[in-house]
Amino acid sequence: MLTTAPPPRDEYGENLAGASILVIDDEPGMRNFMTKILTPRCKRVEQAASAAEASNILDQAHFDLIILDNIMPGKTGLEWVQEQHKVGLFADTVLVTAYADLETAIQALRVGVADFVLKPFRANQILNSVARALDRKHLRRENYLLKHALSAEGTAARGRLLGKSPAIQTARDMITRLAPLPTPVLFTGASGTGKEIAARTLHSLSDRAEKPFVAVNCAAIAPDRIAHELFGVVDAQDRRQDGLFLYADGGTLFLDEVAQMPEQVQAALLRVLEDQRIRPVGAERDIPLNLRFLFATNADLEQAVAEGRFRADLYHRINVVNIQMPPLRERVEDIVELAALFMEQFSTTLAMPALELDADTLLKFSRYHWPGNVRELRNLIERSVILGAFPEEFAGTGAVTGSAAMDALDLVMQRHIMHVLDACEGNRAEAARRLGVSRKTVDRKCASWGL
Numbered sequence: 001m002l003t004t005a006p007p008p009r010d011e012y013g014e015n016l017a018g019a020s021i022l023v024i025d026d027e028p029g030m031r032n033f034m035t036k037i038l039t040p041r042c043k044r045v046e047q048a049a050s051a052a053e054a055s056n057i058l059d060q061a062h063f064d065l066i067i068l069d070n071i072m073p074g075k076t077g078l079e080w081v082q083e084q085h086k087v088g089l090f091a092d093t094v095l096v097t098a099y100a101d102l103e104t105a106i107q108a109l110r111v112g113v114a115d116f117v118l119k120p121f122r123a124n125q126i127l128n129s130v131a132r133a134l135d136r137k138h139l140r141r142e143n144y145l146l147k148h149a150l151s152a153e154g155t156a157a158r159g160r161l162l163g164k165s166p167a168i169q170t171a172r173d174m175i176t177r178l179a180p181l182p183t184p185v186l187f188t189g190a191s192g193t194g195k196e197i198a199a200r201t202l203h204s205l206s207d208r209a210e211k212p213f214v215a216v217n218c219a220a221i222a223p224d225r226i227a228h229e230l231f232g233v234v235d236a237q238d239r240r241q242d243g244l245f246l247y248a249d250g251g252t253l254f255l256d257e258v259a260q261m262p263e264q265v266q267a268a269l270l271r272v273l274e275d276q277r278i279r280p281v282g283a284e285r286d287i288p289l290n291l292r293f294l295f296a297t298n299a300d301l302e303q304a305v306a307e308g309r310f311r312a313d314l315y316h317r318i319n320v321v322n323i324q325m326p327p328l329r330e331r332v333e334d335i336v337e338l339a340a341l342f343m344e345q346f347s348t349t350l351a352m353p354a355l356e357l358d359a360d361t362l363l364k365f366s367r368y369h370w371p372g373n374v375r376e377l378r379n380l381i382e383r384s385v386i387l388g389a390f391p392e393e394f395a396g397t398g399a400v401t402g403s404a405a406m407d408a409l410d411l412v413m414q415r416h417i418m419h420v421l422d423a424c425e426g427n428r429a430e431a432a433r434r435l436g437v438s439r440k441t442v443d444r445k446c447a448s449w450g451l
Contacts, residue, residue, distance in 0.1 A: 012041060012127050015134040020044040020062070024054045024077070025069040025096070034067060037123045038130070051080040058084070062287045063091045065114075065133055067126070070097040070104065078104070081111050088234050088283025090246060092137050094129050096121075112239075141247050145212055148244065161194065161201045162341060163334030167326035171198060174323050179205035184273070186318050187296040189325030192375030195296040196256060198325060203252040208292055211251030214244050219260035226265050232280035245278050245289060252292040258318070259299035259310055270314045293318070328370040328377065332419045335365050338374060342381035352385050359411050360396025366415035367422050368394075417445055 019042050025031045031047045039045045046061070048054035051072060070077040081093055095108050095116035108116055114133040117126055161172055178185055179202050187195040196215055203213045221229050232243030245253060255261070261269065272278055273293065277286040295318045304310035328335065339357060347354035370376055384390045417435065421442075424430040428446070432439045 165331035192373035193325035214248035
């Protein structure tokens, strides 16, 4: 095996630089020639002298592309490709042939060959063909992931993990610590607390940040389809469909609502986590993966295990590190910052005037319980921008607006004290104890606010 570190970008593109390629040719001179010109430009290049040797190599490793001589002893390259499709061939193929007859071209198209190159050829011809095939492969991957992202329910989860509250800072510190590690992480918390945003933040801080982040809502995929969507499939006609695991290879796979995963898929996922290999539905060959796994749920997984709805061995495998995302009511200090961000975002994206965030509205925000958490706040701001006004229960008439309403010390203190008072059901003595101040201080502040 010949390997090199990823080379700098050249005229053949960055997809070639990150590719793993298998060269199959019975002629040693041709194998060595292609290996020599590819090795300085690729991440990994291996070679095989026969179809049988190539099959054994593919049983152990996955390649982005195969360069295949068509005329070899025993069987043609196209016959070998057809055989490999039956067991699961998930690499694209460039066919090398000395015979440019129409029948070979038609057969190559039928078996799904990405391109073919005529012998004799120069170095730039094979490099251009390989680069084109890899560019098309990556374009298919990007288009598929884009369609998947646009069709997912969590398309809004693209923002930053905002806030300065102790609760969110604890989660952020843990994310920073875990980002460079390969350890699986389980995000828990109520719906709308930002579990996917936290997972995306972890991915962005990791060494996989330039690779795909693929989010999958397990509850949104039909139980009879989820294995096909995740692992891929080889159908009765030996046609392949790549799954999300393979599209995410090299990056991070985020499985949301993992508690909703069917039992048979739980068993398959456990094997993937243990072996870092997948077997597409209908295939006979495993495919090795390089993936970081992140999980999320708003369910009580321990209870699901006790009730037999979730595998205990899978639970212990994914629950290596748990990050509990706090509800919005426990991070009241962050409401103003989040509201201001959402207001700016929706005013821009909807091309509609922003609403004033005055002191009265911000106080009402801080005193509301927010059962839907950050998602509910976001939806409220979007709806208010569209309608041109806040709902009556949040509308304010305060004269103080903008940064003065958000940052003035007395107003910040009022929002915090009133939130604690509400949590104590109006018990000022208990509120004073939680705030770490005297009862007289709370009484004095309430009097100054006319309460």
